[in-house]
Amino acid sequence: MYKTAVRWMIRRNARALSQGNLAPLLSGYADDAVLVFPGQSSWGGEHRGKEAIEAFLRRFVDVGLTGEVHEILVNGPPWRTKVCVIFTDGVTDDTGTPIYENRAVLFGRVVWGKIVYQEDFEDTKKVEAFDAYLESRRHNDG
Numbered sequence: 001m002y003k004t005a006v007r008w009m010i011r012r013n014a015r016a017l018s019q020g021n022l023a024p025l026l027s028g029y030a031d032d033a034v035l036v037f038p039g040q041s042s043w044g045g046e047h048r049g050k051e052a053i054e055a056f057l058r059r060f061v062d063v064g065l066t067g068e069v070h071e072i073l074v075n076g077p078p079w080r081t082k083v084c085v086i087f088t089d090g091v092t093d094d095t096g097t098p099i100y101e102n103r104a105v106l107f108g109r110v111v112w113g114k115i116v117y118q119e120d121f122e123d124t125k126k127v128e129a130f131d132a133y134l135e136s137r138r139h140n141d142g
Contacts, residue, residue, distance in 0.1 A: 003074040011069050018066040022057045029053055030114040039124030041131045064091045081110040100130040
């Protein structure tokens, strides 16, 4: 029952995030949670604490990223749960043409229903190329 509930919440939270609503996902993080995003992109680094994670997620929504959960593995008791999610994310332009697409494995540790640690593994070269796109768009818009 617990593992089913965790999978349901992950899918619900990912749908809400793709619709621009951070609240369900953000409420699932412990106040002192850590989100690690490897690589040298502007997204990279350790985002420590709920406020830093909220800024990361806000940027995800603000640049138009949406995501989809494909597979979820949940293992362990409620006080020491490990979660692994296969996830794709991307951005399309106004005509529906894909600008950025990536596939990720998200690994998390959950304690009593709160994410305490998350690490996202994506193709970091694609993320860097997306950074370059965002920077060129900022210069062309401004």
